Amino acid sequence: MAQFPKKITDDPYTAAVLIRRLVTEQGIVYWRRYLTAFALMALAAGSTAGATYVLGQVINQAYVDKNIPGIAMFSGITVILLFIKGVATYGHMVILTKISNAILATNQRQLFAKLMRESIGFFSERHSSEFLARLTAGAKSITDVLNMLVNAIGRDLLMLLAMIGVMVWQDPLMSFIGLVAVPPAMLVLRKLVKRIKGLAFNQFTGTADIMETMQESLQGIRTVKAFTLEETMQKRIDENIAIVERNANKMARVANRSNPLMEMLGGFAVAGCLLYGGYSVVALNATPGAFFSFMTAFLMATEPAKRLARLNIDLNSQLVGARMLLEVVDSPASEHSDDDKPALKLSDARIELRDVSFSYRAGETVLNRMNFTAEPGKVTALVGPSGGGKSTVLGLLLRFYEVTQGDIVIDGQSIGAVSRKSLRAQTAYVGQDVYLFRDTIRNNIAFGKPGATEDQIIDAAKAACAHDFIMSFPLGYDTPVGEHGTQLSGGQRQRIAVARALVKNAPIILLDEATAALDSESEKQVQEAIEHLCRNRTTIVIAHRLHTIMHADSILVVEGGEIVEQGRHDELLRRSGRYASFFRLQHHDAGTLAPISATA
Structure with a gap:
């Protein structure tokens, strides 16, 4: 023509x-x-x-x-x-x-x-x-x-x-x-x-x-x-x-x-x-x-x-x-407003992935018909090699991206059928690369819940094991954190991020390698803070350090966009499959080769 x-x-x-x-x-x-x-x-x-x-x-x-x-x-x-x-x-x-x-x-x-x-x-x-x-x-x-x-x-x-x-x-x-x-x-x-x-x-x-x-x-x-x-x-x-x-x-x-x-x-x-x-x-x-x-x-x-x-x-x-x-x-907004959709209503906060497939670019599949259930009030861990699709799962749960095929359901409601605002309002996220705004510690915690009271901010900081180091600063909660939080150490930034998630009091918690970049002492403090955060909440956690998720209620091994193994820590070790191989390799690298029959 x-x-x-x-x-x-x-x-x-x-x-x-x-x-x-x-x-x-x-x-x-x-x-x-x-x-x-x-x-x-x-x-x-x-x-x-x-x-x-x-x-x-x-x-x-x-x-x-x-x-x-x-x-x-x-x-x-x-x-x-x-x-x-x-x-x-x-x-x-x-x-x-x-x-x-x-x-x-x-x-x-x-x-x-x-x-x-x-x-x-x-x-x-x-x-x-x-x-x-x-x-x-x-x-x-x-x-x-x-x-x-x-x-x-x-x-x-x-x-x-x-x-x-x-x-x-x-x-x-x-x-x-x-x-x-x-x-x-x-x-x-x-x-x-x-x-x-x-x-x-x-x-x-x-x-x-x-x-x-x-x-x-x-x-x-x-x-x-x-x-x-x-x-x-x-x-x-x-x-x-x-x-x-x-x-x-x-x-x-x-x-x-x-x-x-x-x-x-x-x-x-x-x-x-x-x-x-x-x-x-x-x-x-x-x-x-x-x-x-x-x-x-x-x-x-x-x-x-x-x-x-x-x-x-x-x-x-x-x-x-x-x-x-x-x-x-x-230009048309790439994240269209959907506030006219019904709000997400939670009872148990059960999360289900049903045959979920996703691609960032055509012909490059990241997730391939993935199925799993994160049970209410329990911790579900995703482990596996880098590039397997673990972080993509969290991105889809927050609707940063929309699934290519399949569906994600929370308490029987498709997340694509509810408003993003209601979904994200009931979800708290803590990642490896914590972003703090150029503001005070108080305001960075309060960003988790606009209008949070002073008592709620302090209670969240205490639960996150952050109150003591905050009070050691001359300005306390009014201490500026600097651009990207550069005036705080990595462990301090992570605990502020946990406090920000705690003050939100969301029933769903998403953790993306929240302790991966920390030293052992900082990791222990942040891990204790995370335990407070996850208590009685539906939690999905991504971890490379397997010892941090040994007590998870369910561990999913993700490779190539698929779940290749699933079970608790001791069950997976007895199977001597991919998880046991990862676990043995990490302990060998750490110079502390542990027996495979570890208990939960």
Whole structure:
């Protein structure tokens, strides 16, 4: 079938479409404020035009009529008009700034809200610095575009029309001479717009690359220093900065390429006006005041005329950032809101996986028709080699991903048929890589249950074996944990995470190698905290250190996305299968080969 060429309307992010959207979706909300700003701009333009005209009268009073009282009167009128212009200019600038701040805040909130509706898979394919760039530069670009449009219409266009009005009033023929430079200038500027679009896009992505390198270097500063990567990271960011610098220089050359020609054309226009105006005063007995007033208006009209001529270039430069933000906001959320679904209602908290299959990518099966039941109030452990699909099970239970085939059922309810919010509200998760927010210990625990009381926070910390070390700090629960919790040790971070899960008081507990990265002493303390957390709750735990799950009620050995063995610790050791092999290997590596007939 023949392919028809794309129409301009097929691209939802052309300059015309973007401008219309920004005006109708965002600018129109503040139309009353914009109307007030336009009125003040008109007042400023009128005052400027009036002052320009009055200056000519001052010249006539001085050089033609020799009238000192007249000079004083028109001078006083000039002062009043310029004062009115100053007040009007202040007023409309303040109004536009307030509107810009409101629109900027709205877009930043909107983008963040959209990101919170995305799935885990969405973020795994992108770098966080990309969203920082969209949040900052993209949101600001939208306000810059609207400000350009408002200033172009309300300030520059009105000022230009007012100045042209004075010019025409003083001398229509000389006004025509002054405007001959406009058509050739517009032809030159049209050719530069396409080039600006590409450069502006490269500038945006280059800035995002700089942020990416900076963020990774600072967040991984321990690794950078441990592996003496300072020069490597410096070289990388130097290259990123050099690319942005070169691109910025190209943009400067392209954006300002029209200036020499415009100045030359403007020079011809000024020269023509001076020649004709001088001739009119000398040979045609025109008043010097009219000539002075005309030239003042003409020279004052040049700046708004230049800004209007460059408007297309400047708009296309800023529209790239606006597009970057709107592309994310407009895209369908990968984690659709399902708050209209019924809430999960728990009685026993029995979890069942029924023929569950899952793939992150087509043709790469991670789970293959997996079946098991996590009994209420008991501990079910998943063990096995890395890459077997254990962590994927927890991701599916939290609905970070949706099952490809089969179903996960809790107390007879398919988790796909209930709202995510109700599912996650009744589930507490503690992982190996604990994430603490840059806040106090108190607030990091309270994140498990917004609105938690001080007593609930302290009780959770005590149960997590964290209260004593917290109170050893001078600020106690008000101690800042630093970015990612770097001011605490690994064991302390893990116990804070357990306390956060405890204060939630959820009936389902998911643990993903919560002690794998700890030393023996810290592991013992965290393990004691976890015992408090799991008591009388349905628990699914992933562990590589098999001695931490020896007392689990059920142990499932997961390999290749399937359960190859299932039973209690002593049963599995007697079978001398995969579990016994893992257990024997770990004890041999630890230099403490234990008898296989261990008791539960």
